[in-house]
Amino acid sequence: MFTTIYPQLIGLCTGTLLLTSALMVWRHSLLASIRLLSVQGFALAALVAVIGLEEGEVEVILVSLLVLLVKGMGLPWVLARETHATTRTDEAPRLNPTAALLTVALLTILSYVVASRVLAGDISISAHAAPIGLAMVLIGFLLLVTRRQAGSQLIGFLVLDNGIATVAFLTSGGVPLFLELGISLDVLLVVVILYVFAGRMRTKFGNTEIDQLRKLHD
């Protein structure tokens, strides 16, 4: 029974991941992006849980819980707290939405082409979905390059990280609990540092546009 719906569940989860990523490129509001990020975190946790159920490993299911806590709830909560404190949250990206969505489509196609070469011999269902992870990495990078505000940059970074996690889960059938714990803490730390950094920027310059950071000081 589970083996028959397994491919569909994988498809559903990865589809949600890709959709949320694309929507994040489309939406300019920081709050909307954070909600989408939360949804993405849930989808990633679901994906891990599905893989865990299929393989019957308790450890992977524990990892999925960890992902749910950190990526689905923890990080969006931290980001939302920061965003509520600010007055200006809208973003004026360097690329208009239409061009950005077209680029997303191109990047997704590229990642499928690349994956078909790299994972040519692997015919498992999860490996079949791996290009989604790669596409998410590229979309995260795109967000990093095109967004001006420090908060939006942070979102891009997290999408990139989610993409890496997706690729890891899909190609290797889950990562050990300790490794995942370490990575999650790392990401949490980075977010906290950037959060503090953005706060300092705002008190110093009144906004968080990172284009203003051009000179190095002692």
Added chain:
Amino acid sequence: MTALEAGLLGQTLLLVVAIAAALLTPTSWRSRVSGFFCTLLAVAGVVTGAIALSGGTGSLSIPTALPMDPLVLSPDRLGGLVMVVVSVVGVLASLFGIGSARVASASRTSWLSMAVFLSGMQLVPAATDVVSFLLFLEIMTLGSTALLLAHHATRGTVASALVWYSAMSQLSFFFVLAGFAMLAGLAGGTGFADLATIDPFTWQASVAFLLLLLGFGGKAELVPLHVWVPRVLPEAPGHVAAAMSGAMVNIGVYGALLVVVRLLPNGPAWWGVLIMVLGGVSALYGILQASVASNLKVLLAYSTTENMGLVFLGLGASVLLRADNAAAAADAALVAALLLMLSHSAFKSTLFLGAGAVARAAGEMNLDRLGGLGSRMPWTAAAFGGAAMGAAALPVTSGFVAEWMLLQALIHGSRVDGEVVSVAASVAMPLAVAVIALTAGLALLTFVKAYGIAFLARPRSRKAALADEVPVIMRIPLVVGALLVVGLGLLPGPLAVAIGSAVGPAFTPDVRTIGLAGLDARGIDAVLDPTTFIVLAGLLLAPVLITLFISARRHPTRTSPLPWAGGGSRLRPRMQYTATSYAEPLVRVFDDVLRPTRDVEVTHVGESRYLVERVHVEQTVSDVVETRLYRPVLNLMQRFGILARRAQNGSIHRYLSYSFVALLSVLIVVSL
């Protein structure tokens, strides 16, 4: 353990002690204690070198943590000779430093670097493989760089001089490294014994030779790698400049000797021609710049380039003549080159120490503001004068012996039994003789200027008028140095025999001692015996001198006012020659080469066109090599730097875009 091994071990131990002394002693005692241990270190070098020169054997192996053979130190006779020369200069410089090092140049860093510099210099000639050679060469360079830093806090020019020095010394190091790497690749080993098996007539050997010649030429301050010399040596404290100019350049010569005597002997004739051209150009260019320089240390620095040029000229002549089967003349040229290196070390270190003494006493290096120091500083003046005679290659000094031998070798070189040895030799030798003749003439002018303007006549500034003689500890090395200049000139025979044994067993110059320590170069039928000459001349002149003395006693001289001063003695310091005016004819003659920039500014009295209140003349001679060769390269690099700055504008987005594009490119390449 043999004596040589004990000597090498002693040097390494003394290095450690000297470093500890520099670090641990308090400021008030540091110069005395550190200077003492540096002197001991150099004395250990003299002893070790002398043992190696007299044929002692033994080796010291230093294990390293790196995955390679241990470093083996075992100087041969030639290495021993060079070690003795650099260590003697080290002794003089260290002794002088005890008295002269003050404030910045007596800091922990300075004395520590002095010890490192000296030991690096002393151990380069002991290396038996490429790795240890390069290691000690680099230790020496780093030590000298740190020594030059001494006055960076008080003088703004030090930093730029140091950048030039670092860049140029690393450039030469790169050439040496590349050359040795090429040889090691050919030979399949890094030991000098392996390298000596290479056939010099392959193109790889020629490329390696070119690289090594450039590298060691740079270490020996030859044109075109000399540009750091006139910038760096004036900034260095006196004893450091003496050690660098008197000893460090010898490492460059030793490197060249290593290549043409030990590793690739009997090379093709064009190698010799190339070395001769390099040496000849350096000699002429160096002495021209020296003759017009008005800063005493700049003058001495350029004179180093000249002397090293002559050494390389002799070396090149020896390679060329050997390739043409004129072995006797080739050996004589080789001995002459080494004699010149020895004598240069003696007089140049003394001259730089003298300049250091002048700098301490008068606080001034500009010859146009010196003068009259002879009566205020008799010891320094006498020592500087003796050394200047050596530098001008006047008789009974070592400089004369060396240049005489070189000229003999060149004159007799192009013919063997009346037959012309080769077209190249018959063209090159007369040209080289002409170069040496012109160089010697200009050197005479230069050192007459250096000594005459600085030490004779009347003081041209208040500082010079108030100068005081330096303390005894600084006078000792000055006098010893001057005695060495004259002593080496009086003992050419034993010296040449020692050099002859040092270049063996590959070459065996046919030289022996004749008369009273005279020199008999039988290969080229040349005999020189200065001591006998002096004794004979003294015997002949004695009656004349005695007669003159007696008649002078009988008729006391009348002091009369200067005939050309219109009957009155209104001689003022400003009526004298200055260094600039003395060199003015030369600047006019060699205008095309020197390209001086003159700036004459006339201030008139009121409205009058005919009455002049004052005339301000400024003349600067720039280094043509620097402006024509290095400036364009530097400008090009600067332009490239400005372009690169456009790509690196500091925007985070820009850098992220670079990474993104790089990632996409990799992915696209993978998917193709």
